[in-house]
Amino acid sequence: MNLSKDLMAASSTPLVLGIIAEGETYGYEIVKRVEQLSGGALNWTDGMLYPLLHRLEQQGVLESRWRVASDTGRKRKYYGITELGRKTLHEQQQQWQVINDALNRIWHEMTVNLQRSDTNGCQPA
Amino acid sequence: MNLSKDLMAASSTPLVLGIIAEGETYGYEIVKRVEQLSGGALNWTDGMLYPLLHRLEQQGVLESRWRVASDTGRKRKYYGITELGRKTLHEQQQQWQVINDALNRIWHEMTVNLQRSDTNGCQPA
DNA sequence: CTTGCATACCTTGTAGCTCTAGGTATAAAT
DNA sequence: ATTTATACCTAGAGCTACAAGGTATGCAAG
Numbered sequence: 001m002n003l004s005k006d007l008m009a010a011s012s013t014p015l016v017l018g019i020i021a022e023g024e025t026y027g028y029e030i031v032k033r034v035e036q037l038s039g040g041a042l043n044w045t046d047g048m049l050y051p052l053l054h055r056l057e058q059q060g061v062l063e064s065r066w067r068v069a070s071d072t073g074r075k076r077k078y079y080g081i082t083e084l085g086r087k088t089l090h091e092q093q094q095q096w097q098v099i100n101d102a103l104n105r106i107w108h109e110m111t112v113n114l115q116r117s118d119t120n121g122c123q124p125a
Numbered sequence: 126m127n128l129s130k131d132l133m134a135a136s137s138t139p140l141v142l143g144i145i146a147e148g149e150t151y152g153y154e155i156v157k158r159v160e161q162l163s164g165g166a167l168n169w170t171d172g173m174l175y176p177l178l179h180r181l182e183q184q185g186v187l188e189s190r191w192r193v194a195s196d197t198g199r200k201r202k203y204y205g206i207t208e209l210g211r212k213t214l215h216e217q218q219q220q221w222q223v224i225n226d227a228l229n230r231i232w233h234e235m236t237v238n239l240q241r242s243d244t245n246g247c248q249p250a
Numbered sequence: 251c252t253t254g255c256a257t258a259c260c261t262t263g264t265a266g267c268t269c270t271a272g273g274t275a276t277a278a279a280t
Numbered sequence: 281a282t283t284t285a286t287a288c289c290t291a292g293a294g295c296t297a298c299a300a301g302g303t304a305t306g307c308a309a310g
Contacts, residue, residue, distance in 0.1 A: 001219075001220065001223060003220055003223075003224070004135070004138075004217070004220065006131070006134040006135040006138065007135045007217075007220055007221070007224060009131040009134060009135065010129070010131040010132045010134065010135035010136070010224075011135070011224045011227075011228065013129075013131070014228060015227065015228065015231065018228065018231035018232055018235060019231060021235055022231070022234060022235060034227070037227045037230055037231055038223055038224075038226070038227040039226075041223045041227075042223065042224075042227065092129070092132075093232060094126075095126065095128055095129065095132055096132070096225075096228065098126060098128075098163055098166045098167070099128070099132060099135075099136045099163075099167075100221075100225060101163070101164075102136075102140065102159070102162045102163040102166075102167065103136065103139060103140065103143065103221065105162055106140065106143035106144060106147070106162055107143055107218060109147060110143060110146055110147060
């Protein structure tokens with residue numbers, strides 16, 4: 001699925017923070033984790049992830065360190081979440097909830113109105 | 126509540142489309158409707174709404190016409206949703222669903238992990 | 251009649267974002 | 281020696297939010 005740019009922007013930060021909050025991980029794996037979490041619907045490129053990781057580190061919600069992977073022997077840049085990061089994530093969860101509630105409310109009303117006009121073509125006087 | 130800019134951008138289009146899909150309305154009222162729908166949490170400025178309405182009209186998902194209000198006698202620019210608009214709204218609903226599912230999944234796992242480490246400080250070997 | 255207020259619309263400019271399209275480098279497998 | 285998967289990075293075009301400004305009208309109070 002090709003997300004709108006706006007939705008991409010809004011969801012990328014909470015998704016990344018949530019994934020890293022589960023435990024230290026690195027860029028390449030995050031891309032695949034997102035694909036898995038979305039059931040294949042979300043296909044991130046690394047070109048959009050790395051600038052995001054750098055920005056989040058700059059903001060102090062993530063911190064990184066280079067480490068040699070024990071399994072492959074390759075160098076990777078592992079990211080962990082900071083205290084500020086957890087606080088930020090919590091705030092974003094709440095914001096998401098507010099929007100989601102509002103959207104569900106309006107979409108529910110749309111459906112109700114549709115059903116009314118389906119089953120009752122004319123309004124009572 | 127002060128939404129992040131990104132979430133603002135992502136939610137404004139589906140909210141506006143949803144509101145207008147219920148029936149023709151105009152800018153000033155949309156701002157108040159959003160406040161009502163969000164239980165006061167969302168406070169849009171008209172300065173961000175009007176450019177959005179113009180953009181959506183340009184894209185062909187909305188159409189507008191000036192009309193004199195029967196109640197106040199003032200001129201207002203009423204917006205209605207087009208067929209393309211309904212299609213777009215439907216797509217955005219689906220996209221929103223995908224993101225929401227992924228976020229809930231990761232957030233649920235975070236909670237589960239938290240509870241595990243609360244009630245069971247050491248992992249089984 | 252004029253002052254103030256709510257209604258109702260619009261634009262400019264800055265700052266910040268995504269995402270495409272490139273790039274480098276290494277380990278393992280063929 | 282070549283390919284594939286892994287793993288990281290950046291430049292720049294194009295787009296957007298939003299604050300801060302502006303115009304205009306109907307109505308009520310004094």
